[in-house]
Amino acid sequence: MKINAAELKLLMLVLFVSLFASVFTVMPSVVIAAEEQEVLYWVAPMDPNYQRDKPGKSPMGMDLIAVYANNNSTADGNANAISISPTVVQNLGVRTQKAELSRLWRGIDTVGYVDYDESKVSHIHLRTEGWIEKLAVESEGDRFKKGDFLFDVYSPKLVNAQEELVTALSSGNKGLIRATKERLSALGISATQIKQLQKTKKVKQHISIYAPQDGVVSDLPVREGMFVKPSMKVMTLGDLSSVWLLAEVFERQSAWVEVGQLAEVSLSYLPGKTWQGKVEYIYPSLDPKTRTLKVRLRFDNPGEQLKPNMYANVKIFGGAKENTIVIPLEGLIRSGREERVIIALGEGRFEARQVLAGIESGNYVEIIKGVKAGESIVTSGQFLIDSEASMRGSLTRMTDESKSEAEETDGVPGDKEPGDEENRQ
Numbered sequence: 001m002k003i004n005a006a007e008l009k010l011l012m013l014v015l016f017v018s019l020f021a022s023v024f025t026v027m028p029s030v031v032i033a034a035e036e037q038e039v040l041y042w043v044a045p046m047d048p049n050y051q052r053d054k055p056g057k058s059p060m061g062m063d064l065i066a067v068y069a070n071n072n073s074t075a076d077g078n079a080n081a082i083s084i085s086p087t088v089v090q091n092l093g094v095r096t097q098k099a100e101l102s103r104l105w106r107g108i109d110t111v112g113y114v115d116y117d118e119s120k121v122s123h124i125h126l127r128t129e130g131w132i133e134k135l136a137v138e139s140e141g142d143r144f145k146k147g148d149f150l151f152d153v154y155s156p157k158l159v160n161a162q163e164e165l166v167t168a169l170s171s172g173n174k175g176l177i178r179a180t181k182e183r184l185s186a187l188g189i190s191a192t193q194i195k196q197l198q199k200t201k202k203v204k205q206h207i208s209i210y211a212p213q214d215g216v217v218s219d220l221p222v223r224e225g226m227f228v229k230p231s232m233k234v235m236t237l238g239d240l241s242s243v244w245l246l247a248e249v250f251e252r253q254s255a256w257v258e259v260g261q262l263a264e265v266s267l268s269y270l271p272g273k274t275w276q277g278k279v280e281y282i283y284p285s286l287d288p289k290t291r292t293l294k295v296r297l298r299f300d301n302p303g304e305q306l307k308p309n310m311y312a313n314v315k316i317f318g319g320a321k322e323n324t325i326v327i328p329l330e331g332l333i334r335s336g337r338e339e340r341v342i343i344a345l346g347e348g349r350f351e352a353r354q355v356l357a358g359i360e361s362g363n364y365v366e367i368i369k370g371v372k373a374g375e376s377i378v379t380s381g382q383f384l385i386d387s388e389a390s391m392r393g394s395l396t397r398m399t400d401e402s403k404s405e406a407e408e409t410d411g412v413p414g415d416k417e418p419g420d421e422e423n424r425q
Helices: 005-031 086-092 156-171 174-186 191-200 382-410 420-424
Strands: 039-043 065-068 081-083 095-098 100-116 121-125 130-133 149-154 207-210 215-219 233-238 242-250 262-266 274-286 292-300 311-328 339-346 349-361 364-369 376-380
Touching: 100 349, 121 215, 130 156, 149 156, 156 174, 156 191, 174 191, 242 311, 262 292, 311 376, 339 382, 349 382, 376 382
Parallel strands: none
Antiparallel strands: 039 065, 081 349, 095 376, 100 242, 100 311, 121 233, 130 149, 149 207, 215 233, 242 292, 262 274, 262 311, 274 292, 311 364, 339 349, 339 376, 349 364
């Protein structure tokens, strides 16, 4: 037998409607424990405002769902609790864990980046204008030891200052000699170079500049032959024997961190290796863009495994909060305006309860108000139970409002007074 397209579409529509209606017809009998219950009213599956006092069809053609008297309360009189059959509890995979009065460690998990230890960074500047000659640095990253030659500088002012010292030495005037030596020192000439000039009495056209410390060149904005002024930076040397690690702490966790707290650092390029350190400094202000507090840690870096600008995972141990109610973080339901948990009351009964959450640490969260120690918290399947409790709460509120409106309507002025019949007689 052939079926044309119109008959096929009609058959599919009938099957779809039957399946859709059967789902909503079976749902209450699955969710509510199978027992004799008093029916309050019948409601449309897709429109809670459509209520009737007997079975029937909704405007969409679906079977009405029965709302029972004990849907909104349990045997212990808890109006916020619901009952769910053991079969559904098992099918939902409901798991629970008891709330504990325990210690909650304030662990701060964050990220940071490695930077130069600024106490071991030197900026090379000239104290007079001149020209860079014989630059020994080829590029950023070049490594130097303290006292290594960096470059020569030619400056007419330095030449004149040397000539003044030679003239003062020839005159034998001690005051003039002292003044000219101080002027050379103020212009950046080292004490060794001044002593050599006193000994040889030969003026140098080029003054050599040497590295003031060990380190690598982290910045090199000049090249050989350039004319530089005192305001210009010639180069920067950074010592990597120790480094800073700058971590970002969220604003809500800023009160947890203190100077001296232990910290643990790991890097993705060295899996399994960790560095132990301490919080050395807490910056006084938050970043206005990221709303985070910058925290500084210091680490010795003998093998230079920690390199500037590397990203790191940071764990700061902020101490413990004693005697507080703790539940698994996965058991906390956060909505836009409130926080809730699902309490397992036993025998298939559950309660959606509003709580006030505190600090979070790892997989646990503090509950300041709303839960007592020993109560069972649903940690799996809680969102489905919460949805069911919210839907029933909405139906209850609408039913109560309808009853209140009906009572107010019964007492509207204009109805017959109790004594009207007697007055007529």
